[in-house]
Amino acid sequence: MTGRFPIEEITPAVACGRYPAKAVVGELVPVSARAYREGHRALGCNVVWTGPDGVSRPFTRMRPDWDDRWYANIVPDAVGAWTYAVEAFDDPYLTWRDAVTKKTAAGQDVAELGNDLAEGAALMDAASALVPPDAQGDVKAAAAALRDPELPLHLRLRPALDLAELLWEHPVRRLVTRSDDHPIWTDRPRALFSAWYEFFPRSEGIAPPSEGKPAEHGTFASAASRLPGVAAMGFDVLYLPPIHPIGRINRKGRNNSLTASADDVGSPWAIGAAEGGHDAIHPDLGTIEDFRRFVASANEVGLEVAMDLALQAAPDHPWVTEHPEWFTTLADGSIAYAENPPKKYQDIYPLDFDRDPEGIRAEILRVVTHWVGQGIRIFRVDNPHTKPFDFWQWLIREVKRLDPDVLFLAEAFTRPAVMHGLGKIGFTQSYTYFSWRNSADELREYCAELLAAADYMRPNFWPNTPDILPEPLQHGVPSIFKIRTVLASLLSPSWGIYAGFELLEHEALPGGEEYRDSEKFELRPRDWTAAESQGRSLAPFIARLNAVRRRNPALHWLRNLRFHHSDNPQLLCWSKRDPQTGNTVLVACSLDPYHAQWANLSLDLPALGLDWSDRFTVYDELSGARYEWGQHNVVGLDPHQPAHVFTVRHPGTPPTTAPSAPAPAPAPAPETTR
Structure with missing residues (x-):
């Protein structure tokens, strides 16, 4: 910064x-700075911002706070690279208005205010060239009144004093000082708001094994039969584990055993075989044409397909023979396989990015752009924290240069600094520690950490994954599955589940958090229709929550999360409010899957857009019940109904007739911002 006034501590x-x-398109992005000046003359601040097209948008005036901090919101309207800067300026109108208001209040007359009247008229002359054409007459009339000696003093001043709002938006600016430009990357809305569902195509649409025969391997065609069911639950992203050929050398058997039988299908993350590598399709799934048809079928029901990007190789991957320099060779001449003690992955060779980094980068960029060419715009990245950060920064930048709509989800269950670092260098979303946050204190503390990082790290809450079956779910109690669904889907704008969660699958290997008979190593056909017809599925409950998410824009954002006081640590209360529409959602969720819980809630009513004394109506989107509430309320929840999900109707809002059982919103077509 160079100029007349200090501008400091700019965020984001x-x-x-x-x-x-x-940011994402349509998001309110809070901008703040500390700016001040000498003496008592008025200072003004504004944000200037430039879009990906290089065109500067009209500046946004900033509001001051008591500690010389200034605040404003900007709303990007296009995908791509934006920049913003903060400007501070001398505001002569505010200085003049403050002075004449105080002088007239002190009883000064026309003779004493002669210079002020002349200064005000000159200011009106300058302002008339800055305001919109339809307001120029008012400004010129104010200048004329200030110069008219026939008018009483209060009538000479009143027209100019009444222009405060107009001249706030269109100020006379002097001694303008501008900060350095700050970058903001803006993604399409799905980068922040999304509902993910993961399934293994090889397990879908097939009959279970019978009479000692193994199940037949699923195909893209058979898996397409599951797409309407996923869409009916309200999900909009379908994530597929790796769909490439699976290595045969050191192939793992069921439950990660070292010995595989002839019928064992192996882990999809052991990528590569004689049939090809990362740019190939597993032949049992079908062909590239079959894959394209599958993607098109998903799009037709409103699902966008996300692919797994796992940068590793099975021992029989073509890379191993064609580029042995890309791997670490041990002292005995063998290639090092992956390890995460005590876990060993004998069927996987990690890449060594320090050996021929240019060659590895070129190949991976080729692979990613190949799948982008097949219609893929979302990649879930396996273990990104085990690869160099500068590689990811380069790859994401290069891919977004070719297609700015591509999104990257980081699967990085690692140290907090590393997770945050991946967000900073460009990953669109991140898995989180949500799976291990269970108590009210843990959830509030962790969400506060995520809110503090909202400028660069977007969370995606998953109650389960193929690798993680948290201990609370292992008891198979339906209410804990409901509770974790409510927490994941309504605390975070992005959330996801792995198939089988809705069927309460909960059997784990002893002493850990891994599924017994894990689908990572075997086919797991499920009878979805029977489960739903027999009432053994949470699909209707999940569909209802996803419909609530879609209907309420307050749930599309992260920065607006606010917690409210509960005197019972077994009951968590939070809200989200969309300042652009006024839509407000208030959630009370029990954390106890076994017992009824009661709590006294003390609500932060301004966070709900209300005054402290207001009475208001809340409508429960799950039960259809209505209540009249105020600041203090009593709530009771039980394992059958472990949560209230309220929409808040503000005083004076006309009553609406809400359905007692809202149907899931139809799945939208995959979004585009181009």
């Missing part, structure tokens, strides 16, 4: 501006 700024902050 990631690592002092080293990396772009993140």
Whole structure:
């Protein structure tokens, strides 16, 4: 910054501006700065911002706070690289208005205010060239009144004093000082708001094994039969584990055993065989044409397909023979397989990015752009924290240069600094520690951490994954599955589940958090129709929550999460409010899957857009019940109904007739911002 006034502590700024902050199209992005000046003359501040097209948008005026901090919201309207800067300026109108207001209040007359009247008239002359054409007459009339000696003093001043709102939006600016530009990368809305569902195509649409015969391997065609069911639950992203050929050398058997039988299908993450590598399709799933048809079928029901990007190789991957320099060779001449003690992955060779980094980068960029060419715009990245950060920064930048709509989800259950670092360098979303946050204190503390990182790290809450079956779910109690669904889907704008969660699958290997008979190593056909017809599925409950999410824009954002006081630690209360529409959602969720819980809630009514004394109506989107509430309320929840999901109707809002059982919203077509 160079200029007349200090401008400091500008946000959002990631690592002092080293990396772009993140936003999505339509998001309110809070900008703040500390700016001040000498003496008592008025200072003004505004945000100036430039879109990916290089065109500067009209500046946004900033509001001051008591501690010389200034605040404003900007709303990006296009995908791509934005920049913003903060400007501070001398505001002569505010200085003049403050002075004449105080002088007239002190009883000063026309003779004493002669210079002020002349100064005000000159200011009106300058302002008339800055305001919109339809307001120029009012400004010129104010100038004329200030110069008219025939008018009483209060009538000479009143027209100019009444222009405060107009001249706030269109100020006379002098001594303008501008900060450095700060970058913001803006993604399409799905980068922040999404509902993910993961299934293994090889397990879908097939009959279970019978009479000692193994189940037949699923195909893209058979898996397409499951797409309407996923869409009916309200999900919009379908994530597929790797769909590439699976290695035969050191193939794992069931439950990760070292010995595989002839019928064992192996782990999809052991990528590569004689049939090809990362750019190939597993032949048992079908062909590339079959894959394209599958993607098109998913799109037709409103699902966008996400692919797994796992940068590793099975021992028989073509890379191993064609580029042995890409792997680590041990002292005995063998290639090092992956290990995460005590776990060993004998069927996987990790890449060594320090050996021929240019060659590895070129090949991976080729692979990613190949799948982008097949219609894939979302990649879930396996273990990104085990690869160099500068590689990811380069790859994401290069891919977004070719197609800015591509999104990357980081599967990085690692140290907090590393997870946050991946967000800073460009990953669109991140898996989180949500799976291990269970108590009210843990959830509030962790969400506060995520809110503090909202400028660069977007969470995606998963109650389960193929690798993680948290201990609370292992008891198979339906209410804990409901509770974790409510928490994941309504605390975070993005959430997801792995197939089988809705069927309460909960059997784990002893002493850990891994599924017994894990689908990572075997086919797991499920009879979805029978489960739903017999009432053994949470699909209707999940569909209802996803419909609530879609209907309520307050749930589309992260920064608006606010917690409210509950005197019972077994009951968590939070709200989200969309300032652009006024839509407000208030949630009370029990954390106890076994017993009824009661709590006294003390609500932060301003966080709900209400005054402290207001009475208001809440409508429960799950039960259809209505209640009249105020600041203090009593809530009771039990394992059958472990949560209230309220929409808040503000005083004076006309009553609406809400359905007692809202149907899931139809799945939208895959979004595009181009």
